[in-house]
Amino acid sequence: MGTFALEDTFIKAASRRMPIGQVLMLFGLGGAIVFAVVAVRKRNPFLGPAVRSNSMRLRMVFEISGRLFYSMAVALTPLSATTVILQATPLVVVAGAAILFRERVGFRRWAAVLVGLAGVIVVVGPGRESFSLLSLLAVLGMLGFAGRDLASRAAPPSIGTAILGFYGFVSVFIAGGMIGIWQGRSFVWPSAMTAGLIVAAIGVGVGAYACLMKAMRTGQVSAVTPFRYSRLLFGIGLGIVYFQESFTLPMVVGSVLIVASGLMIMAQSRRRLLCP
Numbered sequence: 077m078g079t080f081a082l083e084d085t086f087i088k089a090a091s092r093r094m095p096i097g098q099v100l101m102l103f104g105l106g107g108a109i110v111f112a113v114v115a116v117r118k119r120n121p122f123l124g125p126a127v128r129s130n131s132m133r134l135r136m137v138f139e140i141s142g143r144l145f146y147s148m149a150v151a152l153t154p155l156s157a158t159t160v161i162l163q164a165t166p167l168v169v170v171a172g173a174a175i176l177f178r179e180r181v182g183f184r185r186w187a188a189v190l191v192g193l194a195g196v197i198v199v200v201g202p203g204r205e206s207f208s209l210l211s212l213l214a215v216l217g218m219l220g221f222a223g224r225d226l227a228s229r230a231a232p233p234s235i236g237t238a239i240l241g242f243y244g245f246v247s248v249f250i251a252g253g254m255i256g257i258w259q260g261r262s263f264v265w266p267s268a269m270t271a272g273l274i275v276a277a278i279g280v281g282v283g284a285y286a287c288l289m290k291a292m293r294t295g296q297v298s299a300v301t302p303f304r305y306s307r308l309l310f311g312i313g314l315g316i317v318y319f320q321e322s323f324t325l326p327m328v329v330g331s332v333l334i335v336a337s338g339l340m341i342m343a344q345s346r347r348r349l350l351c352p
Contacts, residue, residue: 077284077303077304077306077307077310078306078307078310079280079281079283079284079287080280080281080284080288080307080310081159081307081310081311081314082276082277082280082310082314083277083280083281083284084150084155084158084159084311084314085155085314085318086273086274086276086277086280087099087100087103087147087150087151087273087277088150088151088155088319089273089318090266090270090273090274090277091150091151093266093267093269093270093273094264094266094270095255095256095259095261095264096147096148096151096252096255096259097252097253097254097255097256097257097258097259097261098252098256098261098263098264099252099274100143100147100248100249100251100252100255101249101252101253101256102252102266102274103245103248103252103274103277103278103281104245104246104247104248104249104250104251104252105245105249106245106274106275106278107241107244107245107248107278107281107282107285108242108245108246108248108249110241110245110278110282111238111239111241111242111244111245111282112238112242114238114241115236115238115239115242118236118238120235120236120238120239121239122239122242124234126231126232126234126235127235127239127243129231129232131227131230131231131232132227132231132232132235132243134223134227135223135224135227135228135231135240135243136243136246136247137223138220138221138222138223138224138227139220139224139243139244139247139248140220140247140250140251140254141216141217141219141220141223141251142217142218142219142220142221142223142224143217143220143247143248143251144217144220144251144254144255145213145214145216145217145220146158146162146213146214146216146217146218146220146221147217147248147251147252147255148213148217148255149161149210149211149213149214149217152210152213153208153210153211153213153214154315154319154321155311155314155315155319155321156311156312156315156316156321156323156327157199157211157214157321157327158214158311159307159308159310159311159312159315160195160196160199160308160311160312160327160330160331160334161196161199161200161211161214161215161218162214162217162218162221162307162311163192163304163305163307163308163331163334163335163338164192164193164195164196164215164218164334165218165221165222165225165304166192166304166305166338166341167188167189167192167193167334167337167341168218168219168222169222169225169226170185170189170341171186171189172222172223172226173226173229174186176226176230177226177229177230184340185340185341187340188336188337188338188340188341189337189341191333191336191337191340192333192334192336192337192338194333195329195330195331195332195333195334195337196215196330196334197330198326198329198330198333199211199326199327199330199331200212200215201326224244225288225292228240228289228292228293229292229293231293233293237286237289237290237293240289241282241285241286241289244285244289245281245282245285291303304338305334305335305338308331308334308335312327312331
């Protein structure tokens with residue numbers, strides 16, 4: 077989660093120097109190359125029957141939508157607010173795991189999900205004068221990432237993390253191309269500083285992505301996902317320190333509700349593991 081927050085920081089900084097669509101295309105291309113090299117070394121097939129499964133196709137659709145909307149939110153809205161909204165991902169994943177994978181999610185965990193979603197509503201702030209439709213980009217990105225995580229869980233076990241990472245970053249490249257077409261801006265050669273930011277984003281992004289996929293595929297979904305809330309602290313801190321963003325009262329209240337819901341889910345998961 078710490079490296080994911082750094083990835084967002086590098087991408088946001090790079091998007092201030094060149095079009096966000098181009099930043100994502102370079103970022104996606106670099107990450108895809110890294111995972112492709114790893115996959116080749118491990119002799120993982122790129123186009124086997126498992127890769128062509130419906131769950132992998134659905135995963136790629138969610139990955140593209142998540143990256144498309146969340147990256148636009150990172151570039152166009154405060155990083156701290158975007159990070160807070162993203163923390164609803166575990167709530168949606170836990171609910172989805174209960175519905176799709178029939179994981180046991182009791183009344184208390186459902187209550188925690190509702191509390192966390194209320195926190196998201198507080199942060200987005202519909203009805204307030206400061207409300208911006210751009211905040212909904214982060215909400216759509218969050219839903220896309222939740223769908224990706226659930227699809228990753230359903231993906232055939234024979235697919236290695238390197239293949240998941242490869243197609244994940246290919247999705248980033250596609251999302252960047254879609255944004256680039258929508259923006260209609262000409263190609264901009266990156267400066268040394270911009271290139272360095274993109275390379276740094278690729279480095280931390282590859283590591284973060286590999287860790288997340290390994291955790292989601294080997295641990296119980298409802299037990300692993302609450303740890304994603306630690307990204308909240310990293311994202312808010314980086315937003316305040318490097319982008320001089322302010323942390324408003326609605327963000328404080330929303331963050332408290334979201335973190336509280338995550339702690340509730342974590343406590344229930346541990347209790348279940350200790351007393352099955």
